[in-house]
Amino acid sequence: MTIAIIEFGGSNCNLDVLHVLEDVVGVDAERVWYKETDLDRFEGAIIPGGFSYGDYLRSGAIASRTPIINSVKKIADEGKPIMGICNGFQILTESGLLNGALMTNKYPKFRCEWTNLRVETTDSPFTSAFKEGEVIRIPIAHMDGNFYADEATLSTMEDEKLVTFRYVDKEGRVTDEVNPNGSQENIAGILNGKRNVMGLMPHPERAAESILGSNDGLRMFQSMVEYINNR
Template sequence: MTIAIIQFGGSNCDLDVLHVLEDVVGTEAELVWYKEHDLDKYDGVIIPGGFSYGDYLRAGAIASRTPIMDSIKKMADEGKPIMGICNGFQILTESGLLDGALTTNEYPKFRCEWTNLRVETNDSPFTSAFKKGEVIRIPIAHMEGNFYADEATLSNMEDNDLVAFRYVDNAKHVTDDVNPNGSQENIAGILSGNRNVMGLMPHPERASEEILGSNDGVRMFESMIEYISNR
């Protein structure tokens, strides 16, 4: 089993993800430059955070139009798990692999802080190691993490259990005060219709070891590995 970690010009969380997969989770992973076309040998993909192409045009817009995304879409169609973290989430929405869009934070500044997330579903390749409704602690680091979707899309997400995480307070309540970016309905992460593509703004790789302040994030990677093992 080998996971591909996609690198674009401006990616900066790729080595963090590599460390977690290899040294914490104990699985094989490879850094894959965006000019690669054939991803058939990989069992899953993670698109890490950063500022691909300096966020020119829109965050994730240029990366989403590179040829490697055709290979990632092929993997998604085959049922392989695809996770996009922060800038990776932006790339997935820009490429059409996930619904909605990510825009500038409601208060237009870069936010780097710890957040509480409520697990909205454990029925996915990325959340099976969690209990539905539990609160986990994962940090954010973004300027354009404000999730937007029209009412029909939001309704579809609710009806089909496609919201993965929401920003909440310590008592699990969804409030405006704990929404760090203005995301609709406090959405922090979502799933594709076939559930094998997930994007989230918080950084689970930065919460995968106790020394970092939380190891809640490692369960996303462990869930992904278990899903691949059981396919």
């Protein structure tokens, strides 16, 4: 098994993801530059965080138009798991692989802090190792994390349980006070309709070892690997 880590000019969390996959989870991973046009040799892919192309135009807009995105779409169509973290989430929405959009935070300021997330579904390649309703601790680091979708899309997402994580307090309650960016319905992560593509704004790779203050994020990578092994 080898998982691709997709890199663009401005990616800055690629080495963190590589460390988690190789040194913590114990699987092979390979950094893949955005000019690559064939991802068939990989069993899955992660688009890490950062500031691809300096967030010019819109966060993720330029990266979503690079050659590798067609290859990402191809392996997604084949059912292989794709995870987009922070800027990766923005790229997935800009490319149409996920619904909605990520706008500037309601209070237009870069937020870098710990957040509590409630696990909304375990029926995905990325959340199977969790318990539904469980509260986990994962940090954020973004300025454009304000998730928006129209009412019809939000309704479909709720009906099909396509929301993976919401910002909550320590007791698991959804409140405006704990929403760090103004996201609708406190949404922190979502799935596509086939459930094999996930985007989330928090950084699980920064919470994959207890020495970092939390290892709750590790289970996202472990869930992904288990899914690949069982395909």
